[in-house]
Structures are given as structure tokens and as C-alpha cells.
Amino acid sequence: MSSQRYTYLGPEGTFAEAALLRIPGAKDAELPPSQTVPAALEMVRRGTADGALVPLENSVEGAVTTTLDEFASGEPLHITAEVLLPVSFALMAAAGTELDDIRTVGTHPHAEAQCRKWLAARLPRAKHLLSASTADAARSIAAGEGRFDAAIAAPLAAERYGLTVLATDVGDNLTAVTRFVLVRRPGPVAPPTGADRTTVVAWIADDHPGALLELLTEFAVRGVNLSRIESRPTGERLGHYCFSIDCEGHIADARLGEALSALHRICDEVRFCGSYARADGQPPQIRRGTTDGAFAAAEAWLASVRG
């Protein structure tokens, strides 16, 4: 059997790679990194990768808009799995470097923003320099490029680039977490697990005030809870949006199916981006009258009165 090939937002040693390694089967797969989220998803679209692991949102930074915009344009893609990765920053350097030696710290701008307090307290005199990614700062040190004395990156980066970890958990928010998703070409949807999430993109038909309220009402009236909703510009003009939505449940659920059908009716377009097991395993609270059984009974009743 041919092995799988998964790409991720690289380079090697990123949080994305760390997240990917949590996907069952990833350890036996080929794992070529991609430079950007669009590049990773393009590999999937072209079939040069079976899947791509990319970040979707972060509890501190919010949505990864590049990822959201990729789902909303180009060939459709499906999310088939999600990974919640605690954002555990480590300070790393070449072997032999001591904390006192550090004059420059390299890392990605987002990481720098999330480690400022620690840096101010422990390395008050170090200059913060920016790199294209956290892993790239680590790579640069390992390559002896002389740009940084130390890097802030995922612990995995120290492992990948042979660096020494000088301090762990240097982030200011120790509960920070990033949600990554595994993205594939559309195919049969895996059956419900009982604790699922579904992602869609919806383009509102008439761009009238109240359109978002209508959209939310279609979910609420059928007892479908949303765990995330974000507006993204369509590019046409200010105030013209599409919505990226995560809802609790599976496309096979009657309530969710009817809610998405309703969206399809009232929207210009709805794009299904996958139903997949929630990483936190939390089942939805199901409101009275919205179980599959209730829908089936109602449909049977309707058929009987229609005669």
C-alpha cells in the first residue's frame, strides 16, 4: 500500500509540524513542508499531497485569515480532522549558549508579541528580531547565519535543528492554543462520531442589514450551535462579506442538514468544508425536538397528512 504524503506550514520544526505529528498515521507518512498556507493547499488541490495541516485559529491572535480565504476561493477543500495544540514557546540556542550571552532573539512577529513580558523580565537587554517563522529563526541559528543568538520557537524546532532549549513556556499566556486542521480534496465524509464539527462558508444573497441575523436564526431555530463565525471581505467593496462558520454537529445530522439547506436557500452560495471529529471530544447539547428521531417522526407525520 502506498504511503500517504502530508504537507504542512513549514519549515520543519513549526507548530504546524508538531500538530501534524498528532494525526494518526502521520509518523509513517512523507511530510514535505510548504512555505505558505496557500502553497500547502495548492499541493493538495493539485494532488501532489494527500493532505495539508494548516492553522485555522489561535486563542490569542484569532482567525488565520489566509486559511479562511483559501477555503472561500479556488477549488473546494474539505477538513477531515482538527488538532488543538497548546502554544508552548521555548527559548533555544546553539549548544554552549548561556542566557547571559543572548543579545538578539529571533522569532516570528506573532510569537514575539506573545512573549514580550517574559523577554522583558528575563532578557531585558536583548533585541527582538523578526523572522519569517519561528522555525526559521531556529534553522538560521543552526545554519550559523549569525542573525540571532537565540530563537523562540516550538520545542520541536530544537529537536529538528539540534539546538539546546534554555527555557520552556516563555509565552505570556500559558493557555494559548492553536487550532490546526487537516485539509484534503473533497471525498466521502467520515460518519459521525457523536462529537463533530462542521465548517462552511456562506455568501449572503442580499447584502442587507439583518442578513447576518437571518443566517444565525436559521441555525438557532434548529438547535444548531455555532462555535465560530467570522466575516471575511469578498473583495468587492467595504461592508460586503462572506462568513466562515464552524457549527456543532455533522452534515449527516438532520438538524444540521436542514440548517445548511436553509442557508443554501437564502444565500448566494454555501460551500461545505467538511464534517470531522472535534479534538476536544465534547458532544453537543441537543435541544428538545432536534434529534434525528424527532426529525424522522416529523417527516413521517408530514408524509401521512400529505397522504
Place this chain on the structure above:
Amino acid sequence: MSSQRYTYLGPEGTFAEAALLRIPGAKDAELPPSQTVPAALEMVRRGTADGALVPLENSVEGAVTTTLDEFASGEPLHITAEVLLPVSFALMAAAGTELDDIRTVGTHPHAEAQCRKWLAARLPRAKHLLSASTADAARSIAAGEGRFDAAIAAPLAAERYGLTVLATDVGDNLTAVTRFVLVRRPGPVAPPTGADRTTVVAWIADDHPGALLELLTEFAVRGVNLSRIESRPTGERLGHYCFSIDCEGHIADARLGEALSALHRICDEVRFCGSYARADGQPPQIRRGTTDGAFAAAEAWLASVRG
């Protein structure tokens, strides 16, 4: 071919009989009157009549609660037609009676309430006496019972009982109209005409505040307009209601079917009381995304993404 047999809220000469005569085929049918609405509907339930013509609501008096309560209890019945009858009251008496001779006027309490201004202006000294129905006052005069000098009743009553009409349109509200319905045992529903009405009774599941709002939302979100909604006590306790509802459209319409299915899911019980052509022939305004075509397209889309 055996002829039809329709009963109505009698006695002969009532507005109900006048309304029944507007039903196609009624003139060739046997038309036994019933004394009360429950008695008329009981004939239908037992099969001793093919249909019953009973009042449902009046533009001045409101709902006919006896009729509503009959739909909500006992064996289910279906409305198959409706008639809108202008309430045109006539003053009638035995041949030879002049306006000046009239000392007593008999009629039904509702009719008396609706003709007070005319009576005060034209027969200021006449006593108003109550009868069991407008037609019964006419009948009594014809029978020479000596209870009333004149009766206020439907023009048809004069015809039926051989009385002379002394004045027409003696009602204070010349636009008053009563809506009658033809009721039959449940059977196949006639196909949509494009301007239909559907009647249901719904028993709310949890008697919580906001339950009515939820019920209305199920219709509104699917673009189904209600033309009448009335609460009726269930008899259990104050504040415990069921709802009698008329909505625009036909049970065969996708939007109405889905709305009633939703009611079936969130209510303790929903009773379908018929889909039938509107007497006024007014088609519904159909909101974007709620046509049968939109529902079919959404269902096809859902099937495709479910795979």
C-alpha cells in the same frame, strides 16, 4: 351516483345555509340543518353527513370558539373549502306589517349587538328580544307564535319562511363578513390552487414564556405568513393554551411542510385541519429562497455534499 348530504348550523334560513348554497354542488345535495356546531360536526364524524358548513370567524365578533374547540378535540376533521359571506342583515315581518307597527324585534344576541344603531335610529321604541338564532326569530313569526313583530335575519330567512323584507342592510357595520368552512372527514387533500390556506391546531410542549414566539419563528423563518392565530384554553389550567392557526399556502408546499414538521418536533401535538382554496383567491407573497424550487435545489445540494 348517490347525492351528497351536507348539514349546516341551522335552522333553515341562517347565514350558514346562505353560505352553504355558495358551495358548488350544494344546490343538488340534501341539506339537513343541525341545531349546534357540535351537532353538525358530529354528523360528519358519524358519517350521517358528507360535510358540514359552520362559521369559523367573524370580522366583528372574532373567532367562533365552539368551532375552534371542536377542531381541537374529538376525531380529526378536515376543512375542504371556505366561504366568505358578507353579513347583510334584513328586517323582516309577516306580510302586511308596516315599520310603524313594530313593537318587538327578535334576533340572535350577536345580530342584536350589530344592529343597535339602526334600531335606535329607525325603531327607537321597539323592544329587542333574543332568539336562539336569527332564523329562529323569522321562523317564529311565520309560525304565528306571537313572540316578535319583526325579525332581523339573513335575507334568505325571509325567502325560507315567506316573510316580507321591510329593510335591508340594517347592520351597523356594512363591511362585516363571516368566514364559514366546509368540514369533512379526513381524506386525500385536494391539490394546491396557488392561493390556498392551511389550518392547524398546535399544543405547545413546554408551557414556557416564549413558546409562542418560538412557534411563530418556525413559520417566519421559512417565509410562511399566518393569517390568523388564536389561543384556546386546554382546560387544564389558566394560561395553558393550544393555538388555532391559519397559514398561507398548502400542505404540499415545501416551505409549509417544513414549517409544520418543525411544529411537530417542538410541540406536544399538531393536528392538521386541511389545506383548501382561499375564498378571496389571493396568492401568497413568496419570499426569496422559499419556493418549492429553492427547497428542491437545497435538498439536492445537501444530498451531494452528504455524498
Place this chain on the structure above:
Amino acid sequence: MSSQRYTYLGPEGTFAEAALLRIPGAKDAELPPSQTVPAALEMVRRGTADGALVPLENSVEGAVTTTLDEFASGEPLHITAEVLLPVSFALMAAAGTELDDIRTVGTHPHAEAQCRKWLAARLPRAKHLLSASTADAARSIAAGEGRFDAAIAAPLAAERYGLTVLATDVGDNLTAVTRFVLVRRPGPVAPPTGADRTTVVAWIADDHPGALLELLTEFAVRGVNLSRIESRPTGERLGHYCFSIDCEGHIADARLGEALSALHRICDEVRFCGSYARADGQPPQIRRGTTDGAFAAAEAWLASVRG
């Protein structure tokens, strides 16, 4: 100090009189009966009575539409108290009458409808005859008019007319209750008790589909629960309604005040019909953010940001 004068829906011995006697101070007042609800309220409007005790709704029969319609037309009136009276029917006759002697039973049509099972079981051969009120049947027996052998009426009627009670609780629904209200000319509203009810009539501005939904939303969004809402025809045409509404709380409550103001903005007319203590003493459930304190804090905040 001059004593009070309260009228009620008579004649003497009705359930309305029984309810009136529960009003504090009624026993020391003059209590002239009225023949009809409109007549009773007219006495209040003209000042020939200080108050009138009339039925508003019954757990079996529903709203008393005559009363609702009186509130919606004519000079405004205020409800200042409510009484919940269990509908306890008694069978009564002249002294010496035995159950076996009873060939005819007189009572009001509503009472007759509510005692049919008992009558069928215990007096299967007795004829049911109708009277203008339950008390009038009792009066007729006491007067020796010979119309009925027995009457079904409130126990108070036996007392008032010197009849013997042959059986109590002859109603088929032993939990039946009627809600009566004491009505006065508008005046200062009594302060909140913490368990209050407020009655209003609202005429919807545009008679469009969804108008009722909008009206309910104005209450719901401010956490005001409705305990009763009924549509009544305006008389203009079928489908044109005003709404009679009971809501939990007092006009002095911030949430209720804002909700009624909202109704005033979106309706053609809103008529305030009184805030008064609930007979059941049940306080409202107050949703987060809808206390008077929350409204005051929000207003203070708004004033501060408005500068």
C-alpha cells in the same frame, strides 16, 4: 366617609358576586348587580359605581370576549385587582326536592357544557334548559316560576335564593377556574408588590405578516414574559386584529416600561389597562440584565459616554 359602591355581573348569586366578596372591603360596600358586562363597566365610566367586578377569562371557556372588547373601546378603564375563583358548580332546588324528582335542570349554556358528564351519569333523564345566567335559574326556582326543577349555579346562589344544595362539585373539570378583574376609572397606579401583572391592548400599525412576531420580540428581548395574549377583531375586516395582552410585572418596572414604550413606537395605539397584584402571588423570573438596577446602570453609562 362615604362607602364604596361596586357593581358586578349579576344577578345576585353569580360567580362574579362570589368573586367580588373576596375583594378587601367589598363586604362593607354597596353591591348593585348589573345585567351585562357592558352595563357594569358603563356604571364605572359614568361614575355611578366605584368599581366593577367582571370575568376576564376562564380556564375552560377561554377569554370573555365581551370584557376584552370593552377594554378596547370606549373610555379607558384600569384593572386594579384580580380574583381567581374555582368554578365550583352546585345542583340546587327548592327545599323538599329530591334528586329523583328532577325532570328539568336550568343553567347557563357554559355551565351546562361543563356539567354534561355529571348530568348524564346522575340525572340521565333530566332535560337541560338554558337560562340567562346560572344565578337566574336559581332565582327562577325561588320565584316559583315553574321553569326548572333544579338549577346548576354557584353555591352562593343557593344562599342568596334560599335553595337547598343537592350536590356539590357537579362540574366535569374540577380544576376549572375563572379569573375576574376589578375595574375602575383610570387613576394613580398602586405601587409594585413584586408579583404584579399588567394588562394592555395594542393595535398593530401595519397589518403585515410578522407584526405579531415583532410585538412579541419587543417583550422577549427585554425579558418580559406574557401570561396571556389574545387577538380580537377590530371590526374593520377579517384578519385585522388588536391584541389583548397580560404581561408579568408592573408599569413601574424598567423592563416593562421600555417594552411598552417600544410597543407605543411600533403600534398605532397602545392602551394601558392597569398594573395590579397577581392573585397567585407568583413573582416573575427575572433574566440577567433586566433588573431595574441593570437598567439604571445602563442609563448612567449611556449618559456618561454621551458626555
Place this chain on the structure above:
Amino acid sequence: MSSQRYTYLGPEGTFAEAALLRIPGAKDAELPPSQTVPAALEMVRRGTADGALVPLENSVEGAVTTTLDEFASGEPLHITAEVLLPVSFALMAAAGTELDDIRTVGTHPHAEAQCRKWLAARLPRAKHLLSASTADAARSIAAGEGRFDAAIAAPLAAERYGLTVLATDVGDNLTAVTRFVLVRRPGPVAPPTGADRTTVVAWIADDHPGALLELLTEFAVRGVNLSRIESRPTGERLGHYCFSIDCEGHIADARLGEALSALHRICDEVRFCGSYARADGQPPQIRRGTTDGAFAAAEAWLASVRG
């Protein structure tokens, strides 16, 4: 009179500077650039600048999350004006450079993403290199740093750095526009112009499903339209958001005041970020019953019935 001092997202020659120059009085003011949005707003908070001009959203890229997050944290700030600036990219180089000479083009990543089609068509062999800002690429060329042959930046950058414009409107989306806002320390709000916008941040109280729907309903029920709503993480955990909202109207408007008061009641916190004239001058559509006059009439009515 001392002159004003406004900072902006620099360096000199950015779109932000171009936008700032459209603010009345800016040409006579001192205009020190800031390196980042947080730095610019910090100058305002500390009083070293009277105002800061920063981007809030872009019709192609969406919200500027750094700006949104600054409004939601730290000392409150008020928006006092907005500028809509068409995003008109120009290709510029040192005098004497011809299109055919260009091997490398420097610009900001967002600008690069928005000019790819033009670059592919007209400079298919040029390498795209990234700079910290569009203006910085222009500056680098003027400084002779040798990093880029040409820069893509705002036309103003060519002026500021003495470069030659080789091509204008090189963006792929010619309708792209950025919305900038002028931010000041809180002070008295300028009176309504009739075409105003108000910005707030709201932290939902209970993080329950349906909380966003409730929040939107508070606006909708009072006829206040939203022109933008965006969720931003609070940093506490995934799925915990605050909302950045632009609504039509002015804090002095009765409907908007009541809506924001309602938000204050149901939210943990609401932060007012200013009412200011809309750059497009478009007045709101005012729904029946939501004018200041309607609110004043309702309040007067309420006061009268409260007595």
C-alpha cells in the same frame, strides 16, 4: 494657537499618510510617523500626539486586527473621523530606471498579494521581495540600499522619496479601498451630522450559544443597522470572543442609545469607541417607530400612564 500634532502608521509616504492629508487641518499640523499601529495609539494615549490615523479595514484584506485589538485593550480611545482611501498602487523607481531594467520589486506582503496579476503580466521575470511597508520599499530605493530595483507603493511615496512613477493602478482590484480612522483621547462627542457611524466593542456576558444572536437582536429590534461586526479572541480560550461593531447612527440618537444601553445590560462590558461622520455621507434608513420623535413620544406616553 498651538498647532495640532497627528501621528500615523508610517514611514512617510504610506497610504496612512495619504489618508491623513485628507483630514481637515492636517496640512497645517505636525505629522510625525509611527512605526506600528500600537506605537501610534500609544502616542495618543500618552498625549505626545493629538490624534493618530490608522487603518481599520480593507475591502480586500478585511479587518486590521492589530487596530481592533488596540481598541479593545489599554486605555479607551475614540474615533473622531474616518477616511475612505482607494488603494491605488503605483510602481516607482529611481529616475532613469525603465520597466525593462526591473529585476526585483519590493513591497509589503499585502500589496504584493494584490498586484500579482499585474506583475505576472508586465514584469513576469521580476522577483518579488518583501519590505516592512510599501513606503519602506520606496525609501530603500531612494536611499540607494540596492535591495530593490522598483517599489510598489502609494503614489505619495514617489513624491516623498523623489522617485519616478513608472505605472499607476497596478493593483489587481481597482475598487480596493482602505478605511482609516482618526483616533483621539476620549472627549466630548461631536454632534450628529445625520450620516454618522458609531463604533463599540462588546464582551458577551455568558459565553453561550446564541449570545451573538441576542446581541444582534438588540440592534435589530430598535432598527439600528450594523455595517461591520467582527469577533476577536479575548485570549482566554478558543471560542471566547469580544465583538468589534460599527453601527449606523450616532450615540445621541435615541434608538442607538437604547440599543447600546441594552448591550450594556446583557454584556460583561461595552466600550464606546466614538460616533463620527461617515466618509460616504450616506444617511441611515430609519424604520418606522425608531425616530427620536417616536422615542420621545413613547417616553411621554409612558410617563403619563405611570402617573
